[in-house]
Amino acid sequence: MQKTLLVAGLALLLSTIGYIQNQQSVDEVSMVYEGFKQKFQKTYTSAEEAYRRGIFEQNYAKILAHNADPTQTYQTGVNQFTDMTQDEFVATYLTYTPPEGWQPSDEEVVQEGVAPNDSVDWRSSVRVKNQGSCGSCWAFSAVGAVEAFFKIKKGADHNLSEQQLVDCDKASNGCDGGYPDKAIKYIAANGSQTQAAYQYTGVKGTCKSATGSVKNSGVSTIAKSGLQAAIKDYPISVCVDASNWSNYKSGVFNNCNKNLNHAVMAVGYDASGNWIIKNSWATSWGEKGFMTLQAGDTCGVTQVAVKAI
Secondary structure: OHHHHHHHHHHHHHHHHHHHHHHOOHHHHHHHHHHHHHHOOOOOOHHHHHHHHHHHHHHHHHHHHHHOOOOOOEEEOOOOOOOOOHHHHHHHHOOOOOOOOOOOOOOOOOOOOOOOOOOEEOHHHOOOOEOOOOEOHHHHHHHHHHHHHHHHHHOOOOOEOHHHHHHHOOOOOOOEOOOHHHHHHHHHHHOEOEOOOOOOOOOOOOOOOOOOOEOOOOEEEEOHHHHHHHHOOOOEEEEEOOOOOOOEEEEEEOOOOOOOOEEEEEEEEOOOOOEEEEOOEOOOOOEOOEEEEOOOOHHHOOOOEEEEO
8 A cells, every 4th residue: 555655646746747847946836835834734655655645746737737727706825735636635625415306597686676786795703613534524514504504594603513513413423424404494493502512523423412592583595696685684504516616715706517526615706797706715715715706606506505593
């Protein structure tokens, strides 16, 4: 196994060295790699080191090429995912599965009830959290929606527990994916513990407390044409195709399909109608944990949207 990793790593290094040498010196690339390992506290076995460095340099070459293209509307950058293959990233982080029988709609999104050049930005009213390597995006999206409802509509600033949902909500599958709407219903029926009382571990464990004192009333589905108007009230749980999000850094993202595989939050929109998205991959990703997503149904953002009530 170690020999296989070493051979694979050397092959990856050789496949990217030509491009990178045309962009930056080997010493500069080494500095970027070592800085990446230090910042994100990456440690590898001796056999894995060459393999991970090969993946890193391959991804870094793609980042340099993308950012050198003046036609792109967004920039990419090194982050915690730069030593992962695409398959690893998808398998670890993109675990959301749409409800059985769901099919993406190609119906044009016509926004209703919003004035031209309007904008809403709830970023200062929400928390950017980190799901780690657990596929619990559904729980973070649901908890974020409930927290936003209480903060903006009730004036109560709760920091609630995603881990309680991961451990206790049997309608979902812990670190293997789940459903934000069902999780919001769980909190309405059972209540939520605080983050301090039920801390996040990023691993599915035994349910320690199935109930809590913070309860919303329920969940409401948002129509495709109603997402922008709904966000005027408070942030919304949405599901997206995040297949190409791993190296996003800044700008207006538009490189995606509508194969929903990740749950996030829509926390606003700018004067051009571009969505402001809050992710659960820590502040080291994107625009300090946020993304600007092109207006319309980009990445399927309007397809499956719910809010806490």
